[in-house]
Amino acid sequence: MLRRSVLDTPERSARGSSEREGAREASGRKRANAAPRSLTLDYDLLTMPHGLMRTHLFDFHPYTAAVLSSPSAIRDLEPLVAQLMRERDITVEPRFFLAAVSSAWAPRAVVVKRDARIAGVVYAKERRWAGMATGLVCLDGRLGNMVVADPADREEVLRVAIQALFARRRVVELRLLIPPSGLEERAVEKTRASMNLDFGCSVPDPHTRLSLPADYEKFLEILGYKTRRNFRYYRRKFEEGGHTYLAEVSAPDRQRAVAALRSKCRIPSRRSEIRRALNVVAAADRPWAVGLKHRNGEWLSVAAGWYSGDCATMFFQLNNDREYAEASLSVVLRARLIETLIGRGVRELVFWSGSAPPLSRYATEIPAVALHLDSRTPAWRLARFAIRIAGRHFSNWMDTDLRDAGSPAIANPRGHAV
Structure with missing residues (x-):
């Protein structure tokens, strides 16, 4: 069983390092342009005394991202989040995030590292249906409590987190509720361009x-x-x-x-x-x-x-x-x-x-826009088309989140009235 910590950089074995140095440098150069490599592992988080927890680690050189699904693991991010905050804000603390996630959703937290340094944490939630994850993920940053990171790192942390969430099996859509024309939108634009995703835009309920x-x-x-x-x-x-x-x-x-x-x-x-x-x-x-x-x-x-x-x-x-x-x-x-x-x-x-x-x-x-990033797999495109057609006739009976998943894509959110 592999034992690694999400909060500490996984170290490679030192044995035979001199023979492998050249190969490691070459693989590092290839990795920058490669698709994310899922290291989907069960972790005994050395800093979190909860035994094996639902955790997935993804490598986006020079970043790594760990997606936490266990409420106990997310709750134990409290000391890390406190270090990342310049000023204390209860709405970005793990216990507040977990309390705000309703029973219809499953919590997700992405811990992003660059080399040996924790760069930030991104909160998300995945819609559940009959107790099963649906692959519809929502990130709510309307009040600035979606990303916990130094302002200089926030855009890159969010970009890596989006990639990590999409790298998880069965995730087909990310819906981001964010302020318009900010760093969050720039991170979405960069990710969409690099991952070839369908794109949509709508207006969420405003605070x-x-x-x-x-x-x-x-x-x-x-x-x-x-x-x-x-x-x-x-x-x-x-x-x-x-x-x-x-x-x-x-x-x-x-x-x-x-x-x-x-x-x-x-x-x-x-x-x-x-x-x-x-x-x-x-x-x-x-x-x-x-x-x-x-x-x-x-x-x-x-x-x-x-x-x-x-x-x-x-x-x-x-x-x-x-x-x-x-x-x-x-x-x-x-x-x-x-x-x-x-x-x-x-x-x-x-x-x-x-x-x-x-x-x-x-x-x-408070200005906000909902940006939709969707997988381009034929199955999900067909499902979205079916949802959109059904929504025209049965919108009063359809689940709101399911109906939103079928929203049509538009070219660009800029200029969209919010």
Whole structure:
């Protein structure tokens, strides 16, 4: 059994090195232009005490890339990621990444090395269907948390990671959600040119951001007349009813609140989605949660997210708008939340996957584009064609990720409206 470490350069045996030196130099020159050589091995990661783990190593001279599939192995990248970060960001830490991967996906982490130095880590996830990997891989970098590397290395690290993911057996498509016209797009362009891949482009659901002034009354002045009136009216009506706003909601109370509200919210949520939302907030080192309670103690609304510097991100919100549709609970909670955040010195509120009206009119979309890289094998091209035809007739019943896999390719994303 071969025992090597993903975090340490695999050393060749020193025996007979003098006789093989010339051959090694020649093979190194050939390797630069050769297809990636899969060293698919079972590893006993010397720095990770978990025994044999699902790991694949690929050689792209002068880089090597290890693709980790085991959550325990990915979790143990924590010290490495901490060394690679210039400033601490919870959203690029392994535990946060693992918490954000839903049960419909399998986590993947690519550790990229150049010679003896760890160059970076790239996070990805592979879609599962009935427990089986589908070969559809997604990399989400809309908020800059896809690649952990020195800024000078990020483009090359991502390029090598894309090649390593495609080198895995059965991977047929990579979908990258990234900022437009950045280093990520350059890495995609280089990889596509070198690997002869089909290329497509679409517009993903955007995250949005709302700038917050230093004073709540100034924030109200930013709003339009009707929105400002509603913020004040529904808040006053809520308080006159004797109901309560909670600026701090503990983790146990968050669980009780979402359990009580899941079936009372007009927008349905599966239990797995609720569990993921709670896990993501729990993984943050600076979480926040606020809520509304009826005067009889019943939960009316809850929202939660995390802080990063002077920015707060709202990850989820649930309201009892089936029984209290006339109370505008979402408006009441967001009005009180914004006042709380401003009082705590927060200057920006990010809405994960966007905001509903009325605040959507005042929030700015964070620009993003979805780039699709597809294998050109006849079987996958035929499958994509079949998916595209089926999507025209059965789009309401098709899985979103499967439908997106059949999106037609276009020549170039530049100039695409995002």
